[in-house]
Amino acid sequence: MNRDEPSGPILRAAGLVKTHRPEGGAPVHAVRGVDLRIERGEFVAVTGPSGAGKSTLLHLLGGLDRPDSGSLWIDGRQVDSFSEARWAVLRRNHIGIVFQFFNLVSNLSVADNVELPALLAGRSPRQARTDRAELLEELGLAGKENCTPGELSGGEQQRVALARALVNSPSLLLADEPAGSLDSKGTREVLRLLARFHQRGQTILLVTHDARMASAADRVISFFDGQVVDDAHLGGGRSRPEAGVADVLKLKG
Amino acid sequence: MRLPLLALLVSGPAHGYELKQALENLLGSAYPQPNVGQIYVTLGRLEKTGLIAGEDVEQSDRPNKRIYRITEAGRETVDAWFEESTGEPRVRDEFFMKLALAPHTGTANQITLINKQRRHYLNTMRDLSKLAAGEDRDNRVAHLLIEGAMLHLQADLDWLERCQEELE
Ligand SMILES: Nc1ncnc2c1ncn2[C@@H]1O[C@H](COP(=O)(O)OP(=O)(O)OP(=O)(O)O)[C@@H](O)[C@H]1O
Numbered sequence A: 001m002n003r004d005e006p007s008g009p010i011l012r013a014a015g016l017v018k019t020h021r022p023e024g025g026a027p028v029h030a031v032r033g034v035d036l037r038i039e040r041g042e043f044v045a046v047t048g049p050s051g052a053g054k055s056t057l058l059h060l061l062g063g064l065d066r067p068d069s070g071s072l073w074i075d076g077r078q079v080d081s082f083s084e085a086r087w088a089v090l091r092r093n094h095i096g097i098v099f100q101f102f103n104l105v106s107n108l109s110v111a112d113n114v115e116l117p118a119l120l121a122g123r124s125p126r127q128a129r130t131d132r133a134e135l136l137e138e139l140g141l142a143g144k145e146n147c148t149p150g151e152l153s154g155g156e157q158q159r160v161a162l163a164r165a166l167v168n169s170p171s172l173l174l175a176d177e178p179a180g181s182l183d184s185k186g187t188r189e190v191l192r193l194l195a196r197f198h199q200r201g202q203t204i205l206l207v208t209h210d211a212r213m214a215s216a217a218d219r220v221i222s223f224f225d226g227q228v229v230d231d232a233h234l235g236g237g238r239s240r241p242e243a244g245v246a247d248v249l250k251l252k253g
Numbered sequence B: 001m002r003l004p005l006l007a008l009l010v011s012g013p014a015h016g017y018e019l020k021q022a023l024e025n026l027l028g029s030a031y032p033q034p035n036v037g038q039i040y041v042t043l044g045r046l047e048k049t050g051l052i053a054g055e056d057v058e059q060s061d062r063p064n065k066r067i068y069r070i071t072e073a074g075r076e077t078v079d080a081w082f083e084e085s086t087g088e089p090r091v092r093d094e095f096f097m098k099l100a101l102a103p104h105t106g107t108a109n110q111i112t113l114i115n116k117q118r119r120h121y122l123n124t125m126r127d128l129s130k131l132a133a134g135e136d137r138d139n140r141v142a143h144l145l146i147e148g149a150m151l152h153l154q155a156d157l158d159w160l161e162r163c164q165e166e167l168e
């Protein structure tokens, strides 16, 4: 956020609870008391089985869904009482979201899909165009500007979704399975892009089933049944980093 | 390491250090490198059992080196190795043994065990990614070795998740 001295965590959540109450169905306790703190520049992965509540959590953090109880601070501001409209502004300017199922606007071109959030955030059409061109180039999508999402492969659509989420240089990127439907080459590609943005200081919260993607993060949160069951910092503090590798690579004979 | 060394000797005689290098070149840095000492010990054993034969070659400026060639019996051993199918399903898993026995000893909580193991796997995955990034792009064998290890790890992690779902 455009404050003079950003300090403290970019995101903090305390006691978040969300129960889905489908009409005529039994209530689903999707998020059951989550405390979370994400520092600026961190790359955090959330993993866990299908139905654990990962997407619900991400939607709470992006204000797309409201918690039944609990508090949420983004960049030091308490946002859980924000109105729909204030959330929309907050998202436009500070939070980029990649949805599990892309959510591209199907009758808009790739270029328009990416420029739209920039325009909504008040960027001039010219600036939006420049930013869009730069991002598409970087994500290997130059030449696809005039396609509609339906004319792209799954991997390309996924990258457009990433471009759209990043176009306003958000302080926080929330990405829900951004390589969900991709093969291992496509996954590597998305991972490379995320890692590159992370290196430039992008704060990322990534929801993924893919352990390779998760292990690229600095920190992996295991989510089970609506709760955080483990929160592990990777990389640091291991006495023999290669020991595990030797275990998996043992040859017979 | 016995059988890989033997297999390398099928294509022609070599001395210990050459074999070490051949193994490194083939498999890349991900494969835990045997040290020269281990290679010589293994070669000594192979020679004693008649699977290879060694011969000292004089060198003018350095100590003699011993060149090994594969014997008929060695050749048969390699063929038999390739003939036999490899890798039983993972039903003997030390981690799983701990997990199953934890309630009996009362010393470790099952979920704690799973979390610890997951951290270990994730860190290993991270190490593998780093190795892959540092590996020569053209060494396809080395990359395949790493990719295989990663896919196994992914399966191990999926399985941990299943264990956690059942035991939670
Ligand atoms: N809008 C909704 N209405 C009712 N139930 C919902 C709704 N959204 C999610 N759920 C339920 O909440 C639980 C958690 O769903 P969620 O989508 O958060 O899981 P997830 O961890 O993201 O799973 P996946 O890995 O399959 O994407 C599930 O049981 C799901 O059926």
Ligand SMILES: [Mg+2]
Pocket (backbone or CB within 6 Å): A054, A055, A056, A100, A176
């Ligand atoms: Mg989901």
